[in-house]
Amino acid sequence: MKYAFIQRHRRVWPITAQCRVLGVHASGYHAHRARKVSTAPRRHLSDDALLVHIKAVHAQTRDSYGRPHILRELPHDGVRVGKQRLQRLMQQYGIRTKGKKRFRVTTDSHHDLPIAPNLLNRQLTVAAPDQAWVSDITYIPTDEGWLLLAVVIDLFSRQVVGWSMRADMTRDIVIDALRMAWFKRRPKA
Numbered sequence: 001m002k003y004a005f006i007q008r009h010r011r012v013w014p015i016t017a018q019c020r021v022l023g024v025h026a027s028g029y030h031a032h033r034a035r036k037v038s039t040a041p042r043r044h045l046s047d048d049a050l051l052v053h054i055k056a057v058h059a060q061t062r063d064s065y066g067r068p069h070i071l072r073e074l075p076h077d078g079v080r081v082g083k084q085r086l087q088r089l090m091q092q093y094g095i096r097t098k099g100k101k102r103f104r105v106t107t108d109s110h111h112d113l114p115i116a117p118n119l120l121n122r123q124l125t126v127a128a129p130d131q132a133w134v135s136d137i138t139y140i141p142t143d144e145g146w147l148l149l150a151v152v153i154d155l156f157s158r159q160v161v162g163w164s165m166r167a168d169m170t171r172d173i174v175i176d177a178l179r180m181a182w183f184k185r186r187p188k189a
Contacts, residue, residue, distance in 0.1 A: 003032045003033075006024075055095065063098040067083065067086055120132060124155055130187040133155065137173065
């Protein structure tokens with residue numbers, strides 16, 4: 001009660017003077033303030049409560065953090081834990097990092113197949129619709145794996161005129177996108 005009074009009136013009277021009048025030590029007041037202001041966590045969290053924090057950090061990092069990183073992140077959430085206890089809980093509940101997949105090259109530029117001539121020659125401004133179309137393939141990450149999207153765009157209007165999605169990269173994805181564009185626009189020969 002005395003410390004609360006000192007705190008409320010600290011701008012009115014000096015802290016040392018208030019402590020002398022109320023019969024308390026200034027160091028006791030400052031220690032009380034440090035304890036009250038401190039956001040130090042409880043020392044004894046149950047395994048279940050600690051497991052919630054571990055799973056939260058693990059999920060936030062998309063399962064990419066292992067024990068050393070989680071050990072560094074938990075104090076930011078106000079949780080203190082030893083590395084042996086953390087390791088025991090992670091092993092007990094099967095919390096593991098996902099390994100990164102090895103990069104695979106999907107483009108083979110060294111082949112003997114015929115290459116189509118570059119008819120546009122970087123002239124990307126077109127005077128009328130359906131005179132020039134461009135196409136590209138992109139990867140889209142999903143929860144079930146990678147999805148490929150092939151798109152055909154009319155250079156005049158910059159609109160998508162055809163598209164196709166597949167899980168595998170075969171020539172059918174490009175043919176389907178081009179076929180959709182052709183049926184949609186019916187360009188002249």
